[in-house]
Amino acid sequence: MTDGGGALAIVLHTHLPYVEGFDTWPFGEEWLWEAAATCYLPLVDLLDRRPDARALTLSVTPVLADQLVAPGVADRFRTFLDDTREDVYAREVDGFRANGHEAEARSLLALLGVYRAARGAADGDDLAGGLLRHASWTSSATHAVLPLIATPEALAVQLDVGTRGHRARTGRWDGGLWLPECAYAPALDAALAEAGVRTACVDLTDLLGHGDERHLRPWATGAGTTLLPIDRALMDLVWSDGAMPAAPAYRDTHRRTTFHLQPWSNDGAAWDPDRARRRAREDAAAFVRAAVTRTAGGGLATVALDTEFLGHWWLEGLWWLEAVLDEAAAQGLRLVHADHAAAAARARGVERLPAEARTTSTWGTPRDLTTWSGPRVAAIAWETRALELDVVAAGAAATERAWRELLAAGSSDWAFLRTRGTAGDYPDRRFAGHAEALRRELRGPGTLEPRLRGLAPGVARSPGPSSGPPR
Incomplete structure (x- = not known):
C-alpha cells in the first residue's frame, strides 16, 4: 500500500551487454549506437523537459555505463550517425522514389529525423551523463543472474562493483537495485542487505497468480530488503504478445528493406508518424484507465519495462510514455518513484514475503531459471x-x-x-x-593487460576466499 491511496510506479531497466568494440553489424556495437539514438538520447530529452517525469524510476546497469563512457565511443557514435545512417537512408529513399513509392520515402525521411535529432544531442565525449543524471537505480556489475552464482565471493564482486560504480558516477545511491532478469532467491537475502540494497523488483506472477491483489503491495525479504512485485495485469497491456505495440498504426519491426530499414506500419501501409502518435495517445489513455481501475482499492502497481523497448523496439514507445504522464495528471492517477513508495512502506512496516513466494523466480519464459x-x-x-x-x-x-x-x-x-x-x-x-x-x-597471471576495454573499472585485485569484495 502507499500513502494517499493507489499509485503507479514505472521502473525503466536500461541495459545492454558489453558490445563496445566487439563486432559491429548485425550483432555488436551497432546495438549500442541504435539504442543511444532511438532510445537513450530521446529519453533524456523527455526526462529533462518534464518535471513530472521525475516520478519515473530509471535504472542503468554498470556495464552499459561502462560502454557509454569508454574512450572513443562518442566519436564512433557520431560517425555512425553521420556516415552509416545518412548513407543507407539516402539509398533507400532514392530507391523508393525511383520506383514510385513516395509514401515509403516520406516514412524513411521521418525516421531519419530520429537519428538527426540524436546527432544534434550527441555533443561532447560523454554519452552516459544524461542517463546517469536521472538514474537512481543500479544493478550488478555485468547483469549476471544472481541465483546462479555459486560462491559468496563472486556474488559480492557483482554487487560491490555495481553499487560502487554507480556511486562513483552519480554521487548518490538510495539502495535501489535492478535484479538482473528479476531473478530472486531467498539465498540472496543476506548478500543484498550487506551490499546496501534496500529496494528491488521481483516477478511473483506464477507464485501468487496473475492479477492477484498481493502484487499491489511491497514485501520484505528475510533480511529486510523491500521487494516490489511487478504487476503483469498492467504490464501485459504493453509488453506481451499482441499487446499495444501490435496496433495497426505502429511501425512494423519485422518487415525490412534491403538495408534493414522499417518504413511500414503493422497493417502494411507506409508508416505515418502523425497517425502513430495519435494511436500512442489513445493507448496511453487506455493504459492509465486500466491503472486507475487496478489501483482503485489502494495499493502500488509496479510496471517494469526494458528501457530499450521504448524507442528502439517500439519506436513510438516514448511517445506513449510521455502521453502516460499527461493522462495520469488528467485522470488523477498518482505516479510515484519506486524509492519513495518503498520508503513510505518501510515507515509503516513491510510484511515478510508470503511463504509460497519464498523460492526462486524470474521474469523469464518460463518464470524460472x-x-x-x-x-x-x-x-x-x-x-x-x-x-x-x-x-x-x-x-x-x-x-x-x-x-x-x-x-x-x-x-x-x-x-x-x-x-x-x-x-x-x-x-x-x-x-x-x-x-x-x-x-x-x-x-599465466599477467599474460593479458589488466583492462578489458572499458569494463568494470572498479575491479582492482580479486579477494582471497576470506576477504571482502575487490577494491
Whole structure:
C-alpha cells in the first residue's frame, strides 16, 4: 500500500551487454549506437523537459555505463550517425522514389529525423551523463543472474562493483537495485542487505497468480530488503504478445528493406508518424484507465519495462510514455518513484514475503531459471560455474583481468540470446572468447593487460576466499 491511496510506479531497466568494440553489424556495437539514438538520447530529452517525469524510476546497469563512457565511443557514435545512417537512408529513399513509392520515402525521411535529432544531442565525449543524471537505480556489475552464482565471493564482486560504480558516477545511491532478469532467491537475502540494497523488483506472477491483489503491495525479504512485485495485469497491456505495440498504426519491426530499414506500419501501409502518435495517445489513455481501475482499492502497481523497448523496439514507445504522464495528471492517477513508495512502506512496516513466494523466480519464459540454465544453454551454465570456482580458488593470484573476464562471461545476455536464437553465433563466440581469455590469464597471471576495454573499472585485485569484495 502507499500513502494517499493507489499509485503507479514505472521502473525503466536500461541495459545492454558489453558490445563496445566487439563486432559491429548485425550483432555488436551497432546495438549500442541504435539504442543511444532511438532510445537513450530521446529519453533524456523527455526526462529533462518534464518535471513530472521525475516520478519515473530509471535504472542503468554498470556495464552499459561502462560502454557509454569508454574512450572513443562518442566519436564512433557520431560517425555512425553521420556516415552509416545518412548513407543507407539516402539509398533507400532514392530507391523508393525511383520506383514510385513516395509514401515509403516520406516514412524513411521521418525516421531519419530520429537519428538527426540524436546527432544534434550527441555533443561532447560523454554519452552516459544524461542517463546517469536521472538514474537512481543500479544493478550488478555485468547483469549476471544472481541465483546462479555459486560462491559468496563472486556474488559480492557483482554487487560491490555495481553499487560502487554507480556511486562513483552519480554521487548518490538510495539502495535501489535492478535484479538482473528479476531473478530472486531467498539465498540472496543476506548478500543484498550487506551490499546496501534496500529496494528491488521481483516477478511473483506464477507464485501468487496473475492479477492477484498481493502484487499491489511491497514485501520484505528475510533480511529486510523491500521487494516490489511487478504487476503483469498492467504490464501485459504493453509488453506481451499482441499487446499495444501490435496496433495497426505502429511501425512494423519485422518487415525490412534491403538495408534493414522499417518504413511500414503493422497493417502494411507506409508508416505515418502523425497517425502513430495519435494511436500512442489513445493507448496511453487506455493504459492509465486500466491503472486507475487496478489501483482503485489502494495499493502500488509496479510496471517494469526494458528501457530499450521504448524507442528502439517500439519506436513510438516514448511517445506513449510521455502521453502516460499527461493522462495520469488528467485522470488523477498518482505516479510515484519506486524509492519513495518503498520508503513510505518501510515507515509503516513491510510484511515478510508470503511463504509460497519464498523460492526462486524470474521474469523469464518460463518464470524460472530455464532461460539461463536449461538444456539449450547447459554448457554455458556449467562452464560459467567452473570458471567462477577456478577464479575464487586462485585467491590473490587471480588478477584484475581474470575477474573482468569472469564478469564478462557471467552476463545473462549470452545465455538469453542463445536460448532465443536471435543473434546467430554471436553469444556463443562472445562467451567462448571470454572463457578462453580467462583460462589463459589463470594459467599465466599477467599474460593479458589488466583492462578489458572499458569494463568494470572498479575491479582492482580479486579477494582471497576470506576477504571482502575487490577494491
